[in-house]
Amino acid sequence: MDHSGHGMEMELAPFTLGRGLEWSADPFFLVACLVGLALYAWGAVRLTRRGDKWPVGRTVAFAAGVLSIMLVTCTGLNDYGMVMFSVHMVQHMVISMLSPILILLGAPITLALRALPPAARGRKGPRELLMALLHSRYIKIITHPVFTIPLFIASLYGLYFTPLFDFLMESKPGHIVMMVHFLAVGLIFFWPIMGVDPGPHRPGYLMRMLELFAGMPFHAFFGIALMMASTPMVKTYENPPASLGIEALSDQNAAGGIAWAFSEIPSVLVLIALIFQWYASDQRQAKREDRAADRDGDKELEAYNAYLASLNARSR
Template sequence: MDHSGHGMTMDLPPFTLARGLQWSTEPFFLTACLLALALYGWGVLRLRRRGDAWPPGRTVAYVTGVLTVLLTMCTELNDYGMVMFSVHMVQHMIISMLSPILILLGAPVTLALRALPVAGRGRRGPRELLLALLHSRYLSVVTHPVFTIPLFIASLYGLYFTPLFDFLMGSRVGHIGMMVHFLAVGVVFFWPIIGVDPGPHRPNHLMRMLELFAGMPFHAFFGIALMMASTTMVRTFENPSTSLGVDPLSDQNAAGGIAWAFSEVPSVLVLVALVFQWYRSEQRYARRSDRAAERDGDRELEAYNAYLASLHARSR
């Protein structure tokens, strides 16, 4: 299939889900996804051999996350996404709002830190480089909400409502670059909010929820803008091939509906994960307090009782 020009040289039959899910290799994403799965698998095996446990839930989340990228980029969805706005929007939503959350819940950085060998004294191996990156100024800037929230919003408005989108869709490299950008923006946006991995910003759970909700209304509004538009907004999808049998305006409205509806999906996913993480951190805190009480014979409680008794004596 020819992806040159604006993808208009492709005469695809009308879109159906069955057609969309047929295999259609995209070499860059296929290689990246297989490599990502292989490295994660290597890490888990290495821990196992050492006798260390790794939560199976993390592996499931990570593998599912990478498979959603594969499904989005290495099927006919990718071909239809070049010529239909609605299919492109499905790709964009999955790769920027679903895949990053699942990948982050897999805690790949934590796995790497535990699985990579420590380099000898004075030497810098992959583990040392990863640690240096985690503590770097660069990472603390790109994962800060002051940076991630505007970036998340600009990735929608700055891309679709300017000529940049048409320019990127004009070539295969541009299209791949755009998809990599969507995935990266999703990762840096959701990392401080939901990431299990260590990172420069670890706000409390309430702040995380606020960060999540700061970005979502803009997302919903973007969807509504596309749904309500009475003219086509993006040149790439203005003249779909007759073989597709789609009306560009109703296809654009459908794309808006997808963007609008999808802004709810990560919100629900993230909220469930956050509540669960919150509950677990509270439990850990309670267990620590119990252990401390056992060690010092509940000194805190005794001190409090003595304080009450002194108050009582004073009032008398």
């Protein structure tokens, strides 16, 4: 299939939700998603069989994240996204902001560390390699806010407002690379903020919220820039197929509106998750302090009883 847009004119009728959700699988993403689901299921089943518990909510969140990737890459949305800026923006927003949050809520790294068997003494298996990667300087760099926030911003402005986007859209491998990049940037950006899986950076909850909102204004400005533009800003979508019955500038304005609106939804989801984590952390801390106070009280009572016993012994 020609992904330049011109070769699809006879294939795509005016876009509707029904046509957009028709099955049209991309082999790369289909296989990757199925492998991801299978590995996660293997880990959860392995824990269950040895008597450990794995929260159902985490499994549901991870499955929803992977299925959301399949939704935008293995349906008609992927085909229409090649010739409609607005549909492409839906793909971009889902795969870079919604899918990563759901996947991270599934705590796949924690599951892997608990499910993978330790290697024999003196050897390194998958679990040991994963641990080494988590403690590596490379991971410390790419998960630091000084790196993640500029990368998150550059993925918008540096891609759409330069010839790079048009270059990647000229071929199917280029399009796959771009989508994988969107997913990777989302995972790297939200990983330290979510704080579900272990990682090199674990700032406090207030700092995580600041990191979350640091990148969102730039995201909103990007959407506004698209909506306010008086000419098409991306060559790929300058001449949409006549069969679609759309005008390039109005479609670009719709894409900008989608980008602007979508910046709010993930922010709210992550903020809710952080508030719940903060509350649960405070509850655990309070319980630890109560137990410590009970132990201290018991020791004081024991000391007092011993003192009374010694006085009684002396009086005798």
